[in-house]
Amino acid sequence: MDFRAQATLDQLRQAFEMVQLGSGVSLHEANVIDDYGTAEQRLAARALDTEQHWWEVPDEAIALGWGYCALSFMDARGLHYYLPAYASWVLRRGFQSDSAAFEHTIYTLESVQERPGQFVLFNFSQAQAIQAFLQYLLSVDPDDSCFTHHYQRAHAIWTAHAETLKEYTHD
Secondary structure (H helix, E strand, O other): OOOOHHHHHHHHHHHHHOOOOOOOOOHHHHHHHHOOOOHHHHHHHHHOOOOOHHHHHHHHHHHOOOHHHHHHHHHHHHHHHHHHHHHHHHHHHHOOOHHHHHHHHHHHHOOOOOOOHOOOOOHHHHHHHHHHHHHHHHOOOOOOOOOOHHHHHHHHHHHHHHHHHHHOOOO
């Protein structure tokens, strides 16, 4: 991992350090939601997610066939908690994974405008960390990658989102 990826990981960790899942939809629970599971099945699945911090989410849970699409079934709290785990996974794996988690992470970041309620918990420093993550991907993207326009679109969206948050930040 190069120093820019490490710096971006550090920025994500710092910006999202205090984020807890709380009552948000958990990773295994999202899979049950995807399968139209019952409330009892959701509760049982949620019990499988025992991590106290998002950075403890196992890479295998993100990369597994069901894990990569879990972000689509998260509520705002779940997305706020798991998105830095997914972005960190992408930074550690780079372009070296066969998992669709990579593509799905970028898709999720592009969908802010279609799902604005899912992103209400992100603050200015968190939006900046996501923006830095996307900037890093743009900087290492192979020329003419099929993802280039997705990175660019997501980066533009998060740049605008960060600017909006900055206007409302009274720190």
